Amino acid sequence: MKRPGIIKAVLVVLFLAFLVQGGLRLYRHRHFEVPVVAGPGVTRAARLSDFGPGLKGTMADAPVYFLDGKEPGGKAILIANTHANEPEGLLAALLILENALVDKGSLIVIPQFNRSAGRNTRPGDGYPLYYEIPTDWGQKKFRMGNRDASPLDQWPDPDVYIHYPDRQLLSYIDVRNVNRTWPGRPNGPLMEKVTFAAMEIMRGQKVDVAIDIHGAETMFPVTNCIVAPDKSNRIATMAALTVKAKEGFDSHVEPSPTGFRGLSHREIGDFSDTLPFLLEAPIPFLDQPTGPKTVKFLLDGKDPFLLSLSQKKKLFVPYDASGWPLEKRVGQHCSVILEILRQYSKKYPDRAILVRDIPRYAEIVQNGVGHYFHDPSRAEKEKVFLD
Numbered sequence: 001m002k003r004p005g006i007i008k009a010v011l012v013v014l015f016l017a018f019l020v021q022g023g024l025r026l027y028r029h030r031h032f033e034v035p036v037v038a039g040p041g042v043t044r045a046a047r048l049s050d051f052g053p054g055l056k057g058t059m060a061d062a063p064v065y066f067l068d069g070k071e072p073g074g075k076a077i078l079i080a081n082t083h084a085n086e087p088e089g090l091l092a093a094l095l096i097l098e099n100a101l102v103d104k105g106s107l108i109v110i111p112q113f114n115r116s117a118g119r120n121t122r123p124g125d126g127y128p129l130y131y132e133i134p135t136d137w138g139q140k141k142f143r144m145g146n147r148d149a150s151p152l153d154q155w156p157d158p159d160v161y162i163h164y165p166d167r168q169l170l171s172y173i174d175v176r177n178v179n180r181t182w183p184g185r186p187n188g189p190l191m192e193k194v195t196f197a198a199m200e201i202m203r204g205q206k207v208d209v210a211i212d213i214h215g216a217e218t219m220f221p222v223t224n225c226i227v228a229p230d231k232s233n234r235i236a237t238m239a240a241l242t243v244k245a246k247e248g249f250d251s252h253v254e255p256s257p258t259g260f261r262g263l264s265h266r267e268i269g270d271f272s273d274t275l276p277f278l279l280e281a282p283i284p285f286l287d288q289p290t291g292p293k294t295v296k297f298l299l300d301g302k303d304p305f306l307l308s309l310s311q312k313k314k315l316f317v318p319y320d321a322s323g324w325p326l327e328k329r330v331g332q333h334c335s336v337i338l339e340i341l342r343q344y345s346k347k348y349p350d351r352a353i354l355v356r357d358i359p360r361y362a363e364i365v366q367n368g369v370g371h372y373f374h375d376p377s378r379a380e381k382e383k384v385f386l387d
């Protein structure tokens with residue numbers, strides 16, 4: 001073989017080696033499954049496709065867990081991983097799923113609402129593929145996902161996403177953002193099928209309260225807050241005032257804009273009798289002007305660039321050298337959820353949703369998030385779900 005031929009052959013082999021090496025890591029990430037130990041309150045496990053058959057056999061067919069109390073009452077649905085790069089939502093939902101007991105009414109938990117986004121990555125921004133949380137029995141490993149569903153599951157993207165049914169023009173990428181595709185339709189793009197299935201649960205089961213759990217940048221004005229439309233505003237305000245007075249943290253109320261379509265806090269309220277709430281906790285990792293996107297930063301929220309920006313009053317939340325650790329973010333979510341349920345139950349006693357054994361802010365800050373996760377290797381087999 002002549003010299004140029006040998007060089008070409010070596011380059012082809014090198015190219016294939018890089019392709020396989022990089023591709024395998026992404027393949028393993030997409031198929032990595034997190035064990036979830038169903039807690040004592042879980043009475044039934046289903047999937048979104050049980051309510052929206054168009055999802056059957058797709059990567060978007062997420063598990064749905066029911067925690068039915070002995071006494072009938074109201075119903076609340078908790079939705080997390082709408083954006084799978086905001087772990088505080090997922091971890092709060094899993095912590096509730098693994099521990100909560102329901103005395104009256106029902107809780108419905110969808111911990112990985114955008115199941116496809118939980119299997120998508122963001123290598124261009126240097127995101128880690130996984131993160132680990134220390135627990136009392138070892139490290140618990142989770143996939144780090146992305147904001148949008150994977151193009152492997154929903155493709156191609158349109159030039160512009162035309163929201164259904166409002167026909168508002170949204171960015172092309174929003175067709176894969178499940179917080180722009182509410183209220184969905186049974187035969188739309190995959191993410192519209194996801195929101196449609198959730199709407200079917202809410203309408204069919206007569207769900208009273210829907211809570212969509214997120215994290216938001218510290219430089220984004222809608223952060224550290226409860227987003228609520230008019231119909232949910234009173235309960236959101238009472239919850240915000242109570243956590244501030246009793247637990248000492250801020251989570252103010254932001255009105256849900258009426259002219260911006262596709263969002264859970266807007267469409268759930270407009271297309272069902274359910275009262276929607278969207279919770280945001282500050283996640284410094286998602287801000288743009290920061291240092292490297294390491295797992296440590298994801299978990300502790302400490303960054304020198306944000307610290308300097310905070311001194312220049314560029315952030316929408318107080319920020320100091322202690323960062324904004326995961327325990328605080330998950331703790332806030334658990335306390336705000338408990339408070340919304342309590343306020344709702346007080347206002348509508350015959351539709352009360354009474355839950356217990358969910359830790360509050362101070363306990364989670366003190367004990368860490370991992371303390372509340374159970375060891376799947378020591379749990380009864382039928383209680384362990386992989387996703």
Ligand SMILES: [Zn+2]
Pocket residue numbers: 082083086214215216
């Ligand atoms: Zn979000």
